[in-house]
Amino acid sequence: MKNIEPSATNENKKSLNFIEVIVEKDLKEGKNDGRVQTRFPPEPNGYLHIGHAKAICIDFGIAEKYNGVCNLRFDDTNPVKEEVEYVDSIMEDIHWLGFEWGNVFYASDYFPQLWDFAVRLIKEGKAYIDEQSAEDIAKQKGTPTKPGTNSPYRDRPIEESLELFEKMNSGDLPEGAMVLRAKIDMAASNMHLRDPLIYRIVHTPHHRTGTDWKAYPMYDFAHGQSDYFEGVTHSICTLEFEVHRPLYDWFIDQLADSDYRPHQYEFNRLNLTYTMMSKRRLLELVQENLVSGWNDPRMPTLSGLRRRGYTPESIRNFVDRIGYTKYDGMIDLALLEHSIREDLNTKTARVSGVIDPIKLIITNYPEGKTEMMETINNPEDESMGSREIAFTRELYIERDDFMEDAPRKYFRLSPGREVRLKSAYIINCTGCKKDDNGNVVEVYAEYDPETRSGMPEAGRRVKGTIHWISVPHSINAEVRLYDRLFMVEDPANVKDKNFKELINPDSLKIVQNCKVEEYLKDVEPGDIFQFQRIGYFNVDIDSTPNNLVFNRTVPLRDSWSKKK
């Protein structure tokens, strides 16, 4: 399933998504005393990506819409992969998207409560210490159609399990020596109920609790209980957790001492073409220097998209368009690009940038003369006003806006043909100069003084309009042209190929000595413009007043669908 075109939704009449339907029904029935509480539960093992934005929008969005609260909870139960750097970046990215959490919680704050709960399960005969190796435990799991086999430790005395559980946390045992398992049903049709592991030994220090703990709860044992401790009503996650839900409910049933129950609901995760979304794999790209960091503008991370020039609004609009369903699918990257174009079209000033400059000399224009031409900053937004740009005898234009032997339908500069210089005059091309290798080094033209933009003759019909920058009024810039990071639609699933072999070798082109108009001399990182006729460009964090650096956020038009 692929969505390219934005669905025709009308903001006001938009129907509820299935999660909103559930919440409204719960509210109508007075469930949870009319309380709505959600959480966003990232594992701090990497930077957030555009997939997480989809989860964030529903978790925080539901709370906002129904006067509830959404808490940020770090699911930090695996010290091996987690770091404070990730915690900080996650908070920054959520704020950037425009959401505010009620509280910040850490699953590690519940380690004592989770420990006590595990002890209670052992005492009630509902958990036991298994001393088998991971391989042996796996062998006994059975298959979806064949029941598993009981562990030989399944019926060991409660006292023994209690003692060994303490020992698991003492630091005296090597990792893997034993695990704590819930005693549920080795014949359950849901494999997750076949005596799942709930605690394991990890010696790596934890980024918050240090070396206090050696026994760590598994994800399934921490997640639902954390929801319960906090009072979450709607625990929203992605579809792969649907099969975990019976286990989620089983733990809550053991734990709950009132009518209150958190409930888990699952939606389809975001998969984007030409994009890799797993944090583990994104980390590989970073660690192996295949990208410049988590915030490389080619990364699907929120920090990468931000650096690239994506706005929070464009991402939220995108998420809104794709919606929430119960079916996994693949969304075309072109839809995300459509969202950013749509947003920047209304917000950015149009400026002149020439990526591959060639000189154009207006031979009948007086030397030393400068005229100021008025140009509208943004035709989509009158309130952005206008500015003046300098016109002189020597201009820069794009190299490919001139062609010596041009086909009939080429509406740009070619000897004997006319074009309009944007906001200035109509010119007639008279020829060019070439170097010894036959490369064009200068283009010549004559202007018609009667055709200045705004004059009566200005209405004369010419087929093409090109942009330009006055040579003495231009400044140098470095421009970074980005393209999609992967060459194939689904880089994670190509047979016999590692995703790293599928990186697009042309995903970054750095162009030096581009020309931009003087107007841009005081820009600051994050500022964003439309380079007319080319695309949207923002100022990179590497940019300095003496060395301007622009990132191409997105070209004006989608050129990929044509190439394919």
Ligand code: ATP
């Ligand atoms: P990854 O596999 O990329 O590392 P994850 O699921 O391990 O992602 P978590 O930090 O555990 O990442 O995710 C936090 C929340 O974001 C979870 O509720 C998860 O379901 C959701 N989420 C993660 N990836 C996506 C995605 N591609 N689309 C929508 N939601 C996602």
Ligand code: MG
């Ligand atoms: Mg995860």
